[in-house]
Amino acid sequence: MRILLVEDNLALADGLAALLRQSGYAVDMVHDGASAEALAAAESFDLVILDLNLPQMDGLDVLRAMRSRKNAAAVMILTARGAPKSVSKGWIWGRTTI
Template sequence: MRILVVEDNVTLANGLAAVLRGSGYAVDIVGDGASAVAVLATERFDVVVLDLNLPEMDGLDVLRTMRARQNNASVLILTARSAFEDRVKGLNLGADDYMIKPFDVGELEARVRVLLRRQAGLKAATIAFGDVSFDQNSRSFSAGGISLDLPAREISLLETLFLRAGKVVTKQSIIESLAGFDDDLSANAIEQYVSRLRKRLAPHGLTVRTARGIGYYLEKTQSS
């Protein structure tokens, strides 16, 4: 899952990015509204954490431009503006959630998880496919009640496939979900992650199939 943090306070932006990356998300940062609009025009994100008081362009104008361009990424407004009118305006423009600074980082993480579930059309925090379950709050997988010990990149890859189980996910979509601006993640690297994931899933009745020339999809290998 990929997140864009739009925040001109460098210390806060870097702190947020560190926390979210620690949870396994691919996170990018931009520090002004104009850069946010430019990035959002060419890159896909699942969630945008958006400050309102930005250089170059106000955060509400960034949001207005996003929605005018039919960009449906979930938007969490994070701002020092506490006026009721600002909150109403942001929500009316298409924001999905609103937090006032100062804020609790744990609460922000929880709200991001809710937005990601909503993006995937899911209501429950825990979902299952075959014998494998995914707890979206802890971003952990288990089978038969036993935790699957997966490296961070493989968790992100399996999460991307799990939330679209049975549907083909293109290689490019996978790369975009797993990599930030500074990550050099190639199609060959994705193939290596897929190969490792197949071995880990084999005992649990799931596999990652290849849609030749397109991407990958998660499939059951045995009735569950």
């Protein structure tokens, strides 16, 4: 399984990537939304672990761009946002009918 990990907190990203790799997953990691959007457009991933609060491009915008390209990769949202509205927007954009 190939995973794209998108997290701007370097320590958290490194720790998650290490754990995933130890479990046998192939992990690509980026730390901003623009890089995530570009990589998701160019490569194929089974899972995207996506932070919402990212520099250069918000995580929800990354997800919108992925879905507009008919990218059906599973997306797990990782966020410190506590507002239900933010979480529900992620759920809505994360849904796919592909």
